[in-house]
Amino acid sequence: MNLAHSLLHALADHGAREVFGIPGDFVLAFFEQIEKSGVLPLYTLSHEPGVGFAADGAARYHGRLSVAAVTYGAGALNMVNAVAGAYAEKVPMVVISGAPGANERRNGFLLHHQVKHLDSQMAIFREITCDQCVLDDPLRAPEDIARVLRSAITHSRPVYIELPRDMVHAPCGRVHAAPAPKHDEDALAACVQEVLSRLERAARPVLMVDIEIRRFGLEAKVAQLAAKLQVPVVTCFMGRGLLASESQAPLLGTYLGVAGAPEVTEAVEGSDALLMLGVILSDTNFGVQRERIDLRKCMLALDGDVTLGYHTYHDIPLEALVDGLLAHAKPLRADAALHGERTAYPCDLPADDKAIVPRDVASAVNDMMRKHGRMPIASDIGDCLFTALDIENTDLLAPGYYATMGYGVPAAFGLQAASGERPLVLVGDGAFQMTGWELGNCQRYGLDPIVVVFNNCSWEMLRAFQPQSAFCDLSDWHFADMAQAMGGDGYRATTRAELAAALESAVQRRGRFQLVEVMLPRGGQSDTLSRFVNGVRRLQGSKA
The missing domain is CATH 3.40.50.1220 (TPP-binding domain)
Incomplete structure (x- = not known):
């Protein structure tokens, strides 16, 4: 085997079932080996943060390794936030970055994508991963790979593997799994x-x-x-x-x-x-x-x-x-x-012409799931996540601690790619502006998530803490109108009746992503978010 094959087989042997990535010149040879070997399927996205969030979603949902592969510098450093979130929330993601080869490192020129030193990227990833290695020695590579993958599984945190592009085809032995650490x-x-x-x-x-x-x-x-x-x-x-x-x-x-x-x-x-x-x-x-x-x-x-x-x-x-x-x-x-969960969840949404509030979204989703079965949820941060707490207990992926925006859509992409299960996405309009466009990649892989966009033309979670802020205002982008061009179907709901009808249509249609744009009044909040904000303010006031 060559080194790339050894790495791919080791990933599969340690539980990985897919690779998410974006090609770049320092990683092209490795991507070619991924494609030709067929060891793991490759899913490409549009932006490195989405790659990281997709790998995070796949790893969270299954509790096993998932892989994000990107190029050196502009690729890997563009994914730092997603990897940092995975570290904070204990997600076993394997980051593989292409890197310059030995001759390039010695030629005396600054290399494109280089920041300060050639090993600056390693120094950055050392802060947000639990183990790292550079595969610059084919004889040592199997041992390094085994150690790093064992660390990811043992600590349930990201690890970093740097693969110089001149090492991809180097002969290499098979990787034998490192034993799990013993305890007293x-x-x-x-x-x-x-x-x-x-x-x-x-x-x-x-x-x-x-x-x-x-x-x-x-x-x-x-x-x-x-x-x-x-x-x-x-x-x-x-x-x-x-x-x-x-x-x-x-x-x-x-x-x-x-x-x-x-x-x-x-x-x-x-x-x-x-x-x-x-x-x-x-x-x-x-x-x-x-x-x-x-x-x-x-x-x-x-x-x-x-x-x-x-x-x-x-x-x-x-x-x-x-x-x-x-x-x-x-x-x-x-x-x-x-025995049994005691929480009463809102349901039976009236199909009337009243304006929609966040609790209505929870009621409509509960009605949909009681009729058609529960779905795993990928939620972004914000009031959409607090609204998710009013939805009957089902598998939920969300960056609740690290609280990064832009997680929901690409995490759902990773979830469905890895599991085949159709997810429901809850995302605010601010977060959708960041990574919602990854939905355009669903058509290439036959993915069909249902995406509910909470559109109040505002960063409403932030406005909750700073009510008079004009800088939290956003424009109305009419997301539903964009769905068709990206390979999906869009619905814009302004009343409770339209919301119920849109979700029913969305769950019936398969093979294309479904985007339900829910128009909410600016300043409206879920009851849970309001209580949470008041609790934070009370705590801050007690420390003043």
């Missing part, structure tokens, strides 16, 4: 016993789950654990959509502090034994607490460590902890009322 079984046993003892002593135990249980493929096991312990389960804001297909999990709802359901807030903040599995302690998850959560009473399993009160068990993989808890767990209480 005695430490694991002690940790499991301490966690269970704390739960057994507690009067109000609660289990909170977040993104790591999806990243490490643990949703089914966590559902079994919750059912076995008979304790209520909540997701945090970033973990919304988890356990959607696990009916045995006694799911109470999503914790949002003062912005969420009172019964969920009371359960979490009143718990004397809150077991947090894979929960990121971020402001989006805990920034609007009604009462401050006492972390000394919490048990946090994250990033391979388990912290209980004032001490930490290091190097305890989340899967090993969950397996240990499952093996020794006993019911803590027999409360049948804990």
Whole structure:
């Protein structure tokens, strides 16, 4: 095999099922090998941020590696934001960048796409990936590839591989997977016993789950654990959509502090034994607490460590902890009322001529899914994401912590390319202006997402915090009119009746993307966003 074949087979052996990319001169030879080898299918997009978001969406949805391949400099550096978001939210993305060859590096000229030094790009990606390598030695390459891919899987974070273009055809051996790191079984046993003892002593135990249980493929096991312990389960804001297909999990709802359901807030903040599995302690998850959560009473399993009160068990993989808890767990209480999600979601949208508000979008989507079946959702940041919290629990991909705009459309592209499942996209008009044009690539691959654009001619999420700001105003671009030219169908809805009819038409039509442009009044917000903003303001006021 040549080095490119070794790399492609290693990616496939480690779980990757596709490559997203944009060709460029430093990576052309590698793209040729991707195409000729047939090891992994290649999906090309229009802009490097979309490439990164598509790979992110595919990796999040399946909890496995996905690949983004770009050229050196102008390509890879254009994707930094998407990779940074994947690092922040623990997504196992493999970034492959072409690079100058050895002779080019020695010729004394500055090379096109070069910023400062030839290794400046590596220095930048070292900050936003958990492991890196340059494949400049075919003899060492198999070992480097194995190490880097093992790091991506172990830490569930992006890694960076730089491939000089003169190395693509170099003879290279096959990559043998590096073994998973070992953990101390005695430490694991002690940790499991301490966690269970704390739960057994507690009067109000609660289990909170977040993104790591999806990243490490643990949703089914966590559902079994919750059912076995008979304790209520909540997701945090970033973990919304988890356990959607696990009916045995006694799911109470999503914790949002003062912005969420009172019964969920009371359960979490009143718990004397809150077991947090894979929960990121971020402001989006805990920034609007009604009462401050006492972390000394919490048990946090994250990033391979388990912290209980004032001490930490290091190097305890989340899967090993969950397996240990499952093996020794006993019911803590027999409360049948804990089974089933309690949150009531809006539905039965009246088909009338009233103007649309965000809650109406949630009602219309709930009606559509109850009639036609649930769909996975890719949401951008903004009020569209807060509206998603009023939609019945289904798989949800969203940059809830890193909060980058432009995620939704390309993430849905990656989701459907990787899974074949038709996604629903929720995106604001500001974010759609950034990456919505990637929909034009759907026709080449037969992808047909349903895209709901929240169009209030405004960056409304920002206006919520700065109500009098004129700089948040946007023009009306009439997105629905553009859909036909990009290979899809467009609908513009200004009333609730038009919204319901547009979604029904969209779900019936297959083979082309469907864009539903929902016209919303400027200044209108979902109830959840309003409560969230008020909670942030209250917190900021208390610190003033």
